[in-house]
Amino acid sequence: MxxxxxxxxxxxxxxxxxxxxxxxxxxxxxxxxxxxxxxxxxxxxxxxxxxxxxxxxxLAKPRGRPKGGKLKGWQAALICNLIRDRCPDQMKLPFALWTREAVGQLIERKFGIKLSVWTVGRYLRRWGFTPQKPLKRAYEQNPKEVKAWLEEEYPRIKQKAREEGAEIYWGDETGIRSDHQAGRSWAPKGETPVVEVSGKRFQFNMISAISNRGKMKFMIFGERFNAEIFIEFLRRLIRSNEKRKIFLIVDNHRVHHAKKVSKWVSRHKEEIEIFFLPKYSPELNPDEYLNQDVKTNAVGRRRSRTKEELMGNVRSYLMSTQRQPEIVKSYFRAPAVRYAM
Known part of the structure; x- marks a missing residue:
């Protein structure tokens, strides 16, 4: 070649x-x-x-200096402030995220200067903005609980796992919708933007669990998530872990706290224990990054015509990821979850 x-x-x-x-x-x-x-x-x-x-x-970048106008210092400062403080829809722009196209339209509307997307991208990087995947963070989150989790509770769980020879898994369930939109929004470096999503077509659910050793287990199902489904996933997780005890960390979904689940776990306490993250703290769960990966690359970048086709795409993507421990380990390298490495 x-x-x-x-x-x-x-x-x-x-x-x-x-x-x-x-x-x-x-x-x-x-x-x-x-x-x-x-x-x-x-x-x-x-x-x-x-x-x-x-x-x-x-993608290939065009060579040479991009054509188009220039922004003066005060104009650049105004655009930076608007991007930091407002969403595109607040500026009456037809965008949900601050893409290069959205910023370009904002500049043209404010100053009558038309810039190529490449020039807009150069400006954004010069201003210290980077394209980021939006995350959601609930306002109900309690910072004190998060601090206690990071400094006290999780270290105790980690030490207990060492003493009992248990392996820690992080679990989560999520809905997969055919209308999921994958995208990134420009924002100041280190400041992740927030976006609301809507729409409804066909959908199903998945539950998964990952370990920082690169292991991953998953289950796809069409019905509503309930105690029976969660227990079935726990059974599979135990069977697949070579007789080693499991410590499973999950969020506070009501199913995780169901009496039926608690009774089942108590009967299998030699094989599995469940621990709970602080309330409203999905960003502390490494498994959330698997969910994002699936929705972005198995759903958002490939349109499916039927529910069966979508389920097949997601299952294939998960099986591929399952065979690549380094990819699973990479979910733990995100800044918010490095404590779990």
Whole structure:
């Protein structure tokens, strides 16, 4: 194969995209590097870019200085303040997120200056903004409970697991909807934006559990999440863990606290114990990052025509991820959950 460095920008873009997709679909980085004639370190770098900034960051960039007007200092300051303090819909713009297109329209509306998306992107990076995946954080969250969890409760659980030879898993359940929209919004570096979502088509549910050793278990189901389904998942989790005791950390969903579940767990206390995160604190659960991954890459980037097709896509994606422990481990590297590594 011709040295990739001497290919056209578009051809290089195609190689980057195909290489990343090949790794995500289960091939090893070494195999992919050999297939596309690049160094293994290059594949690792492309994967890092993809996970941090999304597929868009792998696309070819136009060469030369972008055409378009310039912003004066006071104009740039005003745009920065508007992006920090307001959402696009508050500015009467037809966007849910601060994308480059949304910022470009804001600039044109305010100052009559039309900029290309590339120029807008250059400005945003210069101003210290980065494209980020929006997260939701409940206002009901109690900071004192979160602090106690991080400094006292979780360290105790971790020590108890060592003493009993147990393995810690983090579990969560989520609804998968066919109308999920994947996207990133520009925001100041380190400040994650918030977005509300709506819409309804066909859907189903999944429950999963991951460990910081790279293990992952999951179950997909069509009915409403209830105590019977949760208990069935616990049975499967126990069977799959090679007779090693499990400490499962979950949120405060009412099903997790159901009497039927509590009685079942008490009868199997030699095999499993359940612990609960602080209320309204999904960002402390590493399994949330698996949920985001699935919704972004198995749902949001591939439209399904039927419920069965969507379930098949999600199941295939989860099985591929299950075979790649390093990807599962990467969910624990997000800043909010590094304490769980």
């Amino acid at each position: 011709k040295d990739a460095r001497y290919l056209s920008p578009k051809a290089q873009e195609a190689i980057r995209l195909r290489a990343v997709r090949a790794v995500l679909n289960g091939q090893s980085q070494t195999q992919v590097a050999q297939t596309f004639g690049v160094a293994r370190g290059t594949i690792s770098r492309w994967l890092k870019i993809y996970r941090e900034k999304g597929e868009e960051a792998l």
